Amino acid sequence: EFDDRSAIITIRSGAGGDDATDFAEMLMRMYLRWAEQHDYPTKVMDTSYAEGAGIKSATFEITAPYAFGTLSVEAGTHRLARISPFGSADKRQTSFAAVEVIPLMEEATEVEIPENDIRVDVFRSSGPGGQSVNTTDSAVRLTHLPTGIVVSMQNEKSQIQNRAAAMRVLQTRLLLLQKEKEAATKKELAGNITASWGDQMRSYFLYGQQLVKDLRTGHESGNPAAVFDGDLDDFISAGIRWRKRKDED
Numbered sequence: 001e002f003d004d005r006s007a008i009i010t011i012r013s014g015a016g017g018d019d020a021t022d023f024a025e026m027l028m029r030m031y032l033r034w035a036e037q038h039d040y041p042t043k044v045m046d047t048s049y050a051e052g053a054g055i056k057s058a059t060f061e062i063t064a065p066y067a068f069g070t071l072s073v074e075a076g077t078h079r080l081a082r083i084s085p086f087g088s089a090d091k092r093q094t095s096f097a098a099v100e101v102i103p104l105m106e107e108a109t110e111v112e113i114p115e116n117d118i119r120v121d122v123f124r125s126s127g128p129g130g131q132s133v134n135t136t137d138s139a140v141r142l143t144h145l146p147t148g149i150v151v152s153m154q155n156e157k158s159q160i161q162n163r164a165a166a167m168r169v170l171q172t173r174l175l176l177l178q179k180e181k182e183a184a185t186k187k188e189l190a191g192n193i194t195a196s197w198g199d200q201m202r203s204y205f206l207y208g209q210q211l212v213k214d215l216r217t218g219h220e221s222g223n224p225a226a227v228f229d230g231d232l233d234d235f236i237s238a239g240i241r242w243r244k245r246k247d248e249d
Contacts, residue, residue: 003103005066006104007062007072007104008059008103009031009101011097022053022095027078030227030230031230032060037230045165045169046152048152059169075099075101078202079204081206092207119145138158151169200215205224
């Protein structure tokens with residue numbers, strides 16, 4: 001239904017400390033490089049930097065026809081295994097990051113959000129800086145109280161612009177949450193529920209055996225450096241074929 005829309009990707013670091021936040025930044029660069037190679041415009045909407053290396057989370061937009069339909073197969077839990085560059089024991093470290101992909105809804109009018117359901121927090125932007133950044137309380141965080149969904153925006157110049165962008169993303173997430181609940185209800189009535197949330201869908205091995213493997217499709221690459229540099233087309237194509245077979249089943 002939304003396959004032809006542009007995509008909003010959110011990456012969040014998981015378990016693994018500095019390795020996880022560094023991994024989250026590696027994934028962000030991977031998708032931005034993939035978009036750059038296809039001449040797709042991108043826009044970083046929000047970045048939360050970690051105290052050590054990398055990022056805690058980031059949200060960015062990739063504008064292209066069918067960007068959501070193409071990149072939706074990248075959603076899931078990603079796992080990195082490597083010798084940690086942040087420890088002195090030269091031990092293998094496993095870390096995780098979550099990738100969320102939602103469609104860009106230009107007019108998400110299907111969801112009305114009462115003002116009483118939203119808590120608005122304003123704060124000073126963080127990060128490298130820039131015009132009107134780090135000088136005024138222009139960053140905005142919206143918390144949807146009934147669901148606990150939190151959306152923050154800080155890269156626009158004014159508080160009004162950040163709030164409008166955050167509201168658009170919040171409306172989109174609430175719309176998708178509504179559709180997910182409807183789909184879950186249908187599955188429950190049919191008596192066929194599979195708890196697959198949080199299962200890893202791809203592993204990246206950067207020690208010994210250099211390998212990237214998609215656990216859903218079985219597709220592999222022995223060149224992780226190329227994958228992190230944006231060479232994702234084979235993985236995405238395999239994921240789309242997997243999704244089509246799943247939908248047909």
